[in-house]
Amino acid sequence: MREIARFLFGRGTRRRWIHLILGGALAMPYVFVGEIIIGPVTNTRYVFEDLLGQLLSFAVGLPLAALTAALFPLTRSLEANAVRALCGVDADRLSYAPARGRTAKERTAAWFTLHLGFGGIIAGMSLAVPPFAFVLVVLPLVAVFSDGLWGMPAAWDQPWVLALTPVVGVALLVALAACAAGAGALLARWAPALLGPTPGDRLAAAEARAADLAVRNRLARELHDSVGHALSAVTLQASAARRLLDSDPEFVREALAAIEDTTRRTVGELDAVLGVLREGDAPGTAPAPTLAADLDGLLRRTRAGGLRVEASVDADPEALPPVLSREAYRIVQEGLSNALKHAGDQVTVVLRIGIADDRLEIVLENPLGSASACRPGGGHGLRGIADRTRLLGGTVAAGAESGTWRLRVCLPLKGPA
Template sequence: MRRYAPAALAAALLGQRARRRWLHLIVGGALFMPFWMVGTLLMGPLLDEGGMFSGGLGVQFGAYAVGLPLVAVAALFPLARPMAVAAARALCGVPAERLADGPARGRAAKARTSGWFVLHLGAGALVSGATLALPPFAVSVTALPFSPALRASELGRFWGLDRPWWDWAALPAGLLMLVALAAVAAATGTLLARSAPRLLGPSPADRLAAAERRAAEAESRNRLARELHDSVGHALSAVTLQAGAARRVLDAGAGADLEFVREALTAIEETTRRTVGELDGVLGLLRRGDEVEEGVGPGLDSLAALVRGAGPKVALTVSGDLSAVPETLSREAYRIVQEGLTNAARHAGGEPVTVRVEARTEAWEITVENPLSARPPVARPHGGHGLRGIGERARLLGGTAEAGAAAGVWRLAVRIPR
């Protein structure tokens, strides 16, 4: 809906945004007071005038001129820019992404921060002084036509200049003073809002730090996604496989191998209990906002339980001494085997699966093999991420990962140099 000119003018001068920016200027004036007081202590003796509050205009403006360089120096402290950015975001209406976070880094950023403080506190001091002094004066001028006492006062004599008919001109003049004050405050607030991105915006060092922070956060999220995918995905695949095998045995009716069913149910119980523990650990880190550290989670010492839970057709072969494997590698190797078994459950179709973990002199090698089933694997709606996760884990450790079908066998081979 189209706004009328008076309404638009009133919103520009006294709307919520204008009031917030006016308040921002008053805050700047309040912050300037200590620097102005120091200036009056220095300028009073030099000009041989009164003290802090009794000196003339020379002392006041001299103190103002002395205070501005002190403001520029104070802006070099580390907390200066975060405080200025917080105030600009809250009161100036500047979008958060256009302002920098944290202390200023580098000479250019510190110089721009000093420039902002000089502009904010300097303009704020002038607007604050006008806000304190002008409204009472404007109200008194507006009341001149209605108050004989005011007309007889020094203000009335100054205004009337021995022309009584001129008293009625004081009414619009006083109102115009108030409008002019609001206009100056709105214009100054707009100037500050437009200057904030240039003076408080991110420098190249800030952008680099922000990019590094986003990369670290993305890596943490990716690591968390890998943990959840490998743990929960393997558990669901293993439970599905064991439950399906138990159902087929029970469907055989009389003479069913109940011992096999019992083993399948035990494997399901162990797998779900272990997975719930792993899930609680990862979600606990997520609730606390911590990063998923490389040393969190099961390692190769839990490999036997992992293979046992994957079903009776999974065979594990271990060569070499695994006790000397570093904790990080032990944990990543466990996850690689876990995801390899999950992938084999999709491709093997109940065929035997062989897992080999070899600790050689020059490298650690992990191999998962299974015959390809005549039945095609169940397709996922959005594709799988397991093999990509295995490749990421291997590359983080400086190794390689290869997976594919050849001669009727699906083979996953991971090699990590020592």
């Protein structure tokens, strides 16, 4: 019994009743337009006073409502928000974007028609039934305290009839509540199917998620390459400076200057990346480093840590496309970072950058040191190089051969950027 009472008069049912009343209010302009059409057709002067004319006007207005929903895409957004607030439907089962495709417009039109149709019926019942039920409930009292029932049929003046009228009145109110609860439950059940995302909406959402993941992966690579290289270089520079503090003060000064320069540049790059991640914040102003802008600085900071780097650049960095120059810089940076971490500071790294067959070729070679084994949890650097190379349509090969670690990357000068 408690479940029935909750279904008929619970808080959720009352909110759905309000949703239905709103549907009835939205239906009124279409009913008025239907009256303008039905009046001349049926030769009725006062359509509002004729029950059949009102029903015909209502029937004519519903297709007009469906047409309105199909022509105005924002109808789905408005209806979805109303359903979420009043019908108790989970927000993630509804689509709040305007209806753009044919399927979405057809579903929105069907929903709007159902909402206004059920709403018009329940709103009309809500206006007519309660006053009539009240009259039936108080009818016995009127008969007791008056000489008769004015304007009522004589049969209603019978005692058994007067005894039943309150029961009928209460039954009418319960029937109204049952109709409103049933209509509200049906609309709540149909809402996800008609106002939920269509296959096109799901595809668009999947594409948006894929684009967001691509941006996040790119930012993760930027953070790994920039911060990882900086920490490796600073660690090696600080270690070399500590060892030579007493014997070579000039080298220590150079190492400290390189540490200062490396950390300053890395903080700028970190601020630029984090600025993109902070929603609502403007991106950082530090530009992404490129071969043309910072290859010499990268080599100078790496050598300041004690690592010997022999560089041969047979390509003009200024002539490279900006995207290619930026990604090539990160590849060189990650290659040098790997050498810092795994080869030790007593080896010589050979870097060659050149152009052959319309491809930019980057080769880094260094002898395998005693610390050549990968550290636990490592391996992200080579994966990042592979990701960058793949996105540019190039090829990458890395591995040990005859005691030498070799990284070779070929990037097309004109390719997918």
